[in-house]
Amino acid sequence: MPQRSIFITGGAGGIGLATALRFASAGWRVGVGDLADALGGLPVGFERYVHDVTDADAWTDVLTRFSGSSDGAIDVLVNNAGILRFGWFEEQTAAAHAALVDVNVKGVVLGAGAALPFLRSAAGGCLINIASLASLQATPRLAVYSATKFAVRGLSEALALEWERLGVRVACVEPALIDTPMLDHDDAGGLSFRRAVGGADLLSAEMVADAVWSAAHGDDLHYPVGAAPEALLQEIAPRLAFQRRQWRERLAAPSQRS
Known part of the structure; x- marks a missing residue:
């Protein structure tokens, strides 16, 4: 059986690294993309790629090199790269807001578009987008971050419907608070996100990696x-099932244009 392959953005630390280790331990070929200053600390054995997820040309180049050709196959693409800015909306700069949108939304959109032909070539490929509990319940002092994760969830839901006809699965992983360096970001007053959440139970990156494996x-x-709000999930699940059934029927119906 051919070795299966996975490419992970933001894979040099946190969820990305835990996911890389999880799949490598199961015999998968693992490609890790991240910024140059982050890749140096990776364990030996991973294929490393300096990669800026906001650069469309870089996406095509890195996936072509990882797959071996422009029409190569990749079994799983994990859109994991993301950044967080903690603080009151009005205390953050326009540049900080724009950076969140660029990495967390633009990077995911570009990754989905670039990965599609490689996932189709894999026959049963899967796109996995990493969202957040903040994509289900918006979080104060994380207003724009929450908005970006709502966007990731919305994109995932739409592409899951669109790409069924192409034989490509889409999944969205939505973790609660994770014990990673992202929690150490300070607001304008010097309060870190980690201190703000106080005694909240934190997930390990390995727990999220297990969810990526399941996805x-x-x-x-x-x-x-983790601590996803069950009432909200119970509200979302029936709506999604109904909408997915409706859209499948509409997409499968012949054109009504005269």
Whole structure:
């Protein structure tokens, strides 16, 4: 059986690194993309690529090199790269807001577009987008971050419907608070996100990596991890099932144009 392959953005630390280790331990070929200053600390054995997720040309180049050709196959693409800015909306600069949108939304959109032909070539490829609990319940002092994760969830839901006809699965992993360096970002007054959440239970990056593994092998669209609000999920699940059924019927129907 051919070795399966996975490419992970933001893979040099946190969720990305835990995911890389999880799949490598199961015999997968793992490609890790990240900024140059982050890649140096990676364990030996991973294929490393200096990669800016906001650069469309870089996406095509890195996936072509990882797959081996412009029409190569990649079994799983994990859109994991993301940044967080903690603080009151009005205390953050326009540049900080724009950076969140660029990395967390633009990077995911570009990754989906660039990965599609490689996932189709894999026959059963899967796109996995990493969102957040903040994509289900907006979080104060994380207003724009929450908005970007709502966008990732919305994109995932739409592409899951669109790409069924192409034989490509889409999944969205939505973790609660994770014990990674992202929690150490300070607001304008010097308060860190980690201190602000105080005694909240934190997920390990490995717990999220397990959810990514489940997403790569499962059939669900949403993979909440940790303290996801059950009432909200119960509200979302029936709506999604109804909408997905409606859209499948509409997309399968012949054109009504005269």
